[in-house]
Amino acid sequence: MGSHETERKTTGWAARDPSGILSPYTYSLRNTGPEDVFIKVICCGICHTDIHQAKNDLGKSNYPMVPGHEVVAGHATQTVNNTVPRRSGRTTMSTPMVIPLKVALPVPWSLIKNGMAPEQVAPLLCAGITVYSPLNHFGLTASGLRGGVLRLGGVGHMGVKIAKAMGHHVTVISSSDKKKVEALEHLGADEYLVSSDAEGMQKAAGSLNYIIDTVPVFHPLEPTFHC
Numbered sequence: 001m002g003s004h005e006t007e008r009k010t011t012g013w014a015a016r017d018p019s020g021i022l023s024p025y026t027y028s029l030r031n032t033g034p035e036d037v038f039i040k041v042i043c044c045g046i047c048h049t050d051i052h053q054a055k056n057d058l059g060k061s062n063y064p065m066v067p068g069h070e071v072v073a074g075h076a077t078q079t080v081n082n083t084v085p086r087r088s089g090r091t092t093m094s095t096p097m098v099i100p101l102k103v104a105l106p107v108p109w110s111l112i113k114n115g116m117a118p119e120q121v122a123p124l125l126c127a128g129i130t131v132y133s134p135l136n137h138f139g140l141t142a143s144g145l146r147g148g149v150l151r152l153g154g155v156g157h158m159g160v161k162i163a164k165a166m167g168h169h170v171t172v173i174s175s176s177d178k179k180k181v182e183a184l185e186h187l188g189a190d191e192y193l194v195s196s197d198a199e200g201m202q203k204a205a206g207s208l209n210y211i212i213d214t215v216p217v218f219h220p221l222e223p224t225f226h227c
């Protein structure tokens with residue numbers, strides 16, 4: 001330990017400009033402080049925010065940037081004087097990383113023991129929290145509630161799985177019937193509504209305790225308010 005320790009290098013796939021094209025990028029890990037943890041990344045999800053960041057859609061990107069914030073570590077150790085990327089650096093598959101201990105959490109061993117793969121854990125860290133948080137915040141965790149999930153993308157898919165795990169009756173509301181089989185047969189949703197189907201929407205009026213809106217762009221809420 002100490003300043004003489006060999007500098008650690010790591011390689012991730014980085015975007016270097018708003019094209020968002022990724023290429024290998026080697027950088028030094030920062031020294032590990034007392035509040036940090038050194039982890040070995042075995043898997044990382046990519047959510048749409050990463051794509052926005054890589055392409056500078058939000059106008060605040062710093063390049064080079066290794067996208068990904070759904071990071072699963074094989075194990076974590078607290079050490080002193082590791083190396084680390086700049087703040088904008090994020091990590092990808094099988095690379096070491098140094099992060100503040102307060103943002104690391106253990107994956108419950110029971111999940112791993114029951115066959116949950118790291119790539120199944122990764123989306124829970126952003127998409128999963130995005131839908132779990134409002135359910136928890138608004139006290140919608142009791143079994144038996146009737147919930148709606150508006151749009152079946154990555155976040156909506158997690159919404160169906162989490163609401164079903166809570167014992168809810170789940171209706172997917174989508175703009176077309178393209179994902180009906182996926183919703184009902186693969187994800188276990190109970191019902192499927194197409195938002196342009198005026199009659200179906202009318203029949204569903206007043207039938208839901210809540211709707212999780214996972215549409216990532218501005219859109220009128222009024223059509224779904226009656227469900």
Ligand SMILES: [Zn+2]
Nearest residue numbers: 047049126127
């Ligand atoms: Zn995300």
